[in-house]
Amino acid sequence: MAQATFSVRMDETLKRQFDTLCSDFGMTASTAINVFARAVVRERKIPFEIVSPEPEITREKAMQAFMELRLQSEKNFPEGMSLEEINEEIRKARYGEEDAE
Numbered sequence: 001m002a003q004a005t006f007s008v009r010m011d012e013t014l015k016r017q018f019d020t021l022c023s024d025f026g027m028t029a030s031t032a033i034n035v036f037a038r039a040v041v042r043e044r045k046i047p048f049e050i051v052s053p054e055p056e057i058t059r060e061k062a063m064q065a066f067m068e069l070r071l072q073s074e075k076n077f078p079e080g081m082s083l084e085e086i087n088e089e090i091r092k093a094r095y096g097e098e099d100a101e
Contacts, residue, residue, distance in 0.1 A: 006033065
């Protein structure tokens, strides 16, 4: 079988850790990559789950977060402020403005 070269760039520390672990398994990094490639081809999928670090946002989760914020705002409502004053405070916070007083 003809051989081909496959070059991969990775963080130096990660490569050193990978090489050490492969050695502990009694194989080279090249052998480990070949094992991985064979598994991908054989199974026609990545042989482990790859997930996003971002949580899945569903309508239910969004509504739950909204209701929690709503309860918190009711609990911490600034007494004696009009809606216009509250909106002005929000505008100042959003644009990083401070009172000139």
